[in-house]
Every structure is written in structure tokens, then in C-alpha cells.
Amino acid sequence: MPKQKTDDLLKLIASLNRAEKRHFRLFVKRNQAADAEILFLQLFDIMERTGEYDEEYLLKRIKGIKKSQLSNLKAHLYKQLLTSLRLLNRNKDDEITLRENLDYARILYNKGLYRQSLDVLDKAKKRALEIEVHTTALEIAQFEKLIEGQYITRSIQGRAEELSKTCTKLTRHITATNTWSNLALKLYGLYLKVGLVSNEQDFVMVKSFFSSQKPDTKYKNLDFWGKVYCCQSFAWMHLMCHETPLSYRYTQRWVELFRNRPQMIEVNAALYLKGIHNNLATLFNMWQYQRFVDELQQLDLFPHQFDLTNNVNVQGLYHLYQFDHQIRKHYMEGTFKEGLGLVPQIMEVIKDDRYNWDEHRKMIFHYRIACLYFGSGDNDSAIDYLNEIINQRSPNYRSDIQAYARILSLICHFEMGNVQLVEYQVKSVYRYLAKVEHLQETQQLIFRFLRRIPRIREEQLKGEFIKLKEKLDGVKQKPFEKRPFTLLDIPSWLEAKIDGVTVQQVIRRKFLKSTEVTAKV
Numbered sequence: 001m002p003k004q005k006t007d008d009l010l011k012l013i014a015s016l017n018r019a020e021k022r023h024f025r026l027f028v029k030r031n032q033a034a035d036a037e038i039l040f041l042q043l044f045d046i047m048e049r050t051g052e053y054d055e056e057y058l059l060k061r062i063k064g065i066k067k068s069q070l071s072n073l074k075a076h077l078y079k080q081l082l083t084s085l086r087l088l089n090r091n092k093d094d095e096i097t098l099r100e101n102l103d104y105a106r107i108l109y110n111k112g113l114y115r116q117s118l119d120v121l122d123k124a125k126k127r128a129l130e131i132e133v134h135t136t137a138l139e140i141a142q143f144e145k146l147i148e149g150q151y152i153t154r155s156i157q158g159r160a161e162e163l164s165k166t167c168t169k170l171t172r173h174i175t176a177t178n179t180w181s182n183l184a185l186k187l188y189g190l191y192l193k194v195g196l197v198s199n200e201q202d203f204v205m206v207k208s209f210f211s212s213q214k215p216d217t218k219y220k221n222l223d224f225w226g227k228v229y230c231c232q233s234f235a236w237m238h239l240m241c242h243e244t245p246l247s248y249r250y251t252q253r254w255v256e257l258f259r260n261r262p263q264m265i266e267v268n269a270a271l272y273l274k275g276i277h278n279n280l281a282t283l284f285n286m287w288q289y290q291r292f293v294d295e296l297q298q299l300d301l302f303p304h305q306f307d308l309t310n311n312v313n314v315q316g317l318y319h320l321y322q323f324d325h326q327i328r329k330h331y332m333e334g335t336f337k338e339g340l341g342l343v344p345q346i347m348e349v350i351k352d353d354r355y356n357w358d359e360h361r362k363m364i365f366h367y368r369i370a371c372l373y374f375g376s377g378d379n380d381s382a383i384d385y386l387n388e389i390i391n392q393r394s395p396n397y398r399s400d401i402q403a404y405a406r407i408l409s410l411i412c413h414f415e416m417g418n419v420q421l422v423e424y425q426v427k428s429v430y431r432y433l434a435k436v437e438h439l440q441e442t443q444q445l446i447f448r449f450l451r452r453i454p455r456i457r458e459e460q461l462k463g464e465f466i467k468l469k470e471k472l473d474g475v476k477q478k479p480f481e482k483r484p485f486t487l488l489d490i491p492s493w494l495e496a497k498i499d500g501v502t503v504q505q506v507i508r509r510k511f512l513k514s515t516e517v518t519a520k521v
Contacts, residue, residue, distance in 0.1 A: 006053050009078050011356075013048050015312060016081075020088060021048065027084040039065060040077040092310050094267055098124050098136050105143065114151030118144060131267045132224045134177070138170040173223045179215040180222070180229035186213065187236035192360065195400030196240050198440050198480050203241055210237045224264060228257055228271060235278055242479060248282040255279050262305070269306045269314045276302075277321045284328045289514070292332065296325055316355025323349075327368045334508030336375030343369055360397050363389055367401050370408065371488075375503050379412035386412070403433050404488050407443060410450055411493065419454055426450050441475050446490065462498060469494040 016024070028041050042062050047053060059067060090096050101124040108117035121140050128137035145163050187210070197203045210233075219230055231254035238247035254275040258265050265272045276299050283292040299321060308315040323346050330339030346365055349355060366388040373382035389405040406429045413422050430447055449468050456464055472491055475481045489507065496506045 005078070006074060009074055010047065010051070010053060012078065012081055013044065014051065016048075017309075020085060023088045024081060024084040027087065028080065039069075040073050040080060043073055043077055044081075089310070092307075094127065094131055095133060095136065098128055098133065098140075102136075102140065102143070105140075109143075109147060114147050118147055118151070121147075131263065133267070134170050134173045134223060134225075138167060138174060141166050141170060173226065176215060176217040176222055177226035177229060179217070180226055180233055183210075183213045183215070184229045184232040184236060187233060187240070191236055191240055192397045193399070195398060196242060200480070203480070206237060206240050224257065224261065225268075228254055228275075231257070232275075232278075235282075239278075239282070244282055244285045248279070248286065251275060251279040251282050265305055269311065270317055273299075273302065273314065273317045273321060277324070280321070280325045280328070284325075284332065287332065287514075289332050289511070292325075292329070296329065299325065312355065316357065319349065319355065320357065320361060323365070324368070327372060330372065331375070331507070332511060334375075334504055334506070334511045336372050336504045336507075339372045340376060343372070359392075363392070363398065363401060367405055370405070374408060374412060375507065377502050377504070379415045383409055383412050403443070406432060407446060408488055411446075411490075414450065414453065422450055423454055440481060441478070442472060442481050442490070445471050445475065465494050465497045469498065 024044070025041070028038055039062060043058065046058060046061055050057075055067070055070065058070065059065065065073070086096060090100055101120050105117045105120040105124070108114075108120065121144050125137055125140040125144070128134070128140060141163055145160075145167070148159055148163065190206070190209075197206055214233075217226070219227060222230060231250040235247050235250040235254065238244070238250065255272070258272040258275065276295065280292060280295050280299070283295060299318075302318055306314060308318060323342060326342055327339055330336060330342075346369065350357065350362055350365065366385045370382045370385035370389075373379070373385065386405045386409045389402060390409060392402075410422055410425060410429060413425070426447055433443060445468060449464065452464075469491055472494070476491070489503075492506045492510070493503050496503045499506070
């Protein structure tokens, strides 16, 4: 068994909870004699206990086994684990149940028990149509057609017409949904690669791409999943083009689709959570604090709607979004020091890799944590987390985050008095941004300022800060220059330098002022 397969087996065993381990042992022993020694169960017990694969140790501990047998034994154990997990989860996942009923129908069909097979298929199809799993429903309908061709009934003529219409309708739904889901995935891939558009050329490119790929199907004619993917596609497109209010319209519609049909949350909880996440992100970008808090409360209620213990994937997404938006809440409130209380929890999850978060998600957390430390005045710790991003080997995703990490690192070094280091690194960072085409006007203004630092007298600094802030306030109004201010609040930093206070104090002051205005309204 190749090393990759061995690692996969170890990860699968490590992912099992106590109930799953107990079920596996009972599943394996169900047809075995009490004193029988099952080799793959012995392998499981050793790997589960040690958490590693030590070939020499295994050969000593498992009597009567040869080295040449280990590869097949591991493959058999992996298959048995999946079989056990499938049996344990068959009543917790509708799609697993549907697939199981299809298998039962096939067994009955192979025995020539056509009527019984059709009964099973009919019940499964009704459930598949109810939760709009149209791909499985089509497979069931196709199987029904096969059986009806061999099991003649008096209603064959009517059934033939009915099944024909059902298959045509399902095919139409599947095609439309598939087209929208493909578009949503392509846009998400583009977003991960380049982030938000930074100029008119990129704006036109994204709009043209969307128009050329957009299906002709009207929204009202789509099934539930088609509508979700349609909203997802529009949300990504508008987000990339800095059209945040329009993006919010579609993320809100996306979430409402699930809330109007709560049973669909059970079918695809991950997609519902993704909708809440994007909804919160757009509210943050619009700085709509009260709406943001209200939506965050909906996220907090999610464990009451869905049993997280049954699905580690959903559990991981829930905690991912919880951490992410709790940090954003601290950004909005200007409570950076309080937000640092989240850091140990986040780093513990990243370190033990319990949810298998990908490198992109880890990078986002490193950046968010760095911003918390920067806002709280701990520039040294901020640099440690920024270096986790900067020192990655040629990552091909989120070049915008990588760009802002480098700029924030320069500012942190400036705050720490490392003037010579800033002067040296400015050129390197400038070349990097030019290479990845993220050299926006905001960044150019900051670079010009940092490059001049060694030649500015201390008594002149305040005046230079005021000039830079006035320039940035003007740039902020331009269509493609808004993004840097949501990822890195440079104006608040400058205001802090001008007033002789901390960044946290400035943002907290703004927050309290905005909430007072909202309360009066």
C-alpha cells in the first residue's frame, strides 16, 4: 500500500469518534466466533492506539502475518471502515439512504422480483424529488424504465408516458443547475487567484466572462439548487467587481432560500453555512454593524438546527466561520485586545488539524490575527503571523492578501523603529506587487511615504501623516481603490499617528460615534 494510502488510512482512523470506533468493532465481530483473531481488527487497534504506522512493530505484534500481507490488510481495513461508517450514517444522510434503496432495488431486480423493486424505487424517487436531489431521481426514473420494459402491467402505456415526461423534466433541471454550479465554481476559482478587480480592464474582463458563461434559464424556472447556485454566481461576480450592495442582495436571497425551506439545511448544511458566511462578509464590507450582529446571531443558532456531532465537515465549517466573523466583529467594534482571546483557540485548531482546513483558510486566519495584533499595538507579534504568509513558497492563490501582508509588515517595522529595514524592504515589496499586478494608487502613495521616511525629520512627521491621510481620503472614493481599506485600515492608522493615540482607540471612537448616530435615527 503506497505511503499516500497509508497516510489516508491513518487520517481516517484519527477522524473516528468514540461511537464510530465502538460501532466498527461490533460490526467486525458480528459474525465472528468469540475467540477468533481478526487480523485487520488487530491492525486497527494498534494504529488507533499508537497513531502511527510502524511496520516492524506491527510484524512483532500481529502474530502469523507476513510483510507481504500488510499492503492488502491495510486496503481491506480501509474498505471495512468505510462500510461501517456507511451503515452507521445511513439514517443521518438522505443521499446515503437514497443510494442504499437503489442498491436494494437492484438486488430485487436481479432476483426477478420486479414489483418489489419498483415499490422500493417509487418511495426513493418521492423522497429524492422532495429534497430536489434530481440527479439521483433521474437515475431512479431510468431504472424504473428498464424494469417497466420487462415487467408488463395494465398501466404500462400511462407509466411509459409518465416516466418519459419525468426524465425529460429532470434532465432539464439538472442541465440548468449544472451550468449555474459550473459558473459559480469558475468565479470562485478566479476570486481565489486574483481577489477583487483592481482596474477597469479587470472589471470588464470579469463582466464579460460572466455574461459569456451565464445560462439563459430564467430564475423562476430553476429548481431549489439551481436558484442557490444562481445566487452564488451573481454574488461572486458583484463582489469581485466591488458592487457590494448587489452582492449582498444575492447572498441574502441565497440564505433566505434555505430559511424558507428548513429541511434543505439538513440536505446540504455546508452550502447554507457558506451563504451565511458570504452574507456576513458583505455586511462587514458595507460596515453595517447591526445587520452584521443580527446575522452573526443566526450563525450562533446553527447548532440548534443541525447536529454537528454527526458531520465533521459541517462542524469544521461552522467553527471556521464563527472564528472568522468573531474577529471581524472585533474589527468593527475596535476591540482588538479582546479579540486576541480567540487566537489560542484558532491556533490550536490549526495545529492539530482536526478539521483539515486548507492552506488558503490558514493564510486568511494568519492575516486576520496579524491585524488583531497590529490594532492592539503588538507589532512584533503581528510580524510573526505576517511572515507565515510572506514566507510561503510560491502560493498561487489570494495574491491580494499576500500583497497586503507585505504592506502591513512594512508598517509594523516602521512602528517598531526599524527604519533601515523598511528602506531596504520597500523596494523588494514594490517589485513583488508590480509582478502580481497589485500596485494600486493606495499602495503607491504608501510606498512613496515609506521610501521618504529616512529623510523626514521627526518634527515633520505629523505634517507628512496629515498630507498622506488627505490623499488617501481622496483615493478612497475611487471605484477600484476601496478594497485596501477593508483589508487594511490605513486611514485609521494615520489618524492614530496624528492624534498620538492607538489604532484601537481611533476605531473604537468611530464605532461609538456611529452607534450613537444609528440610535438617534
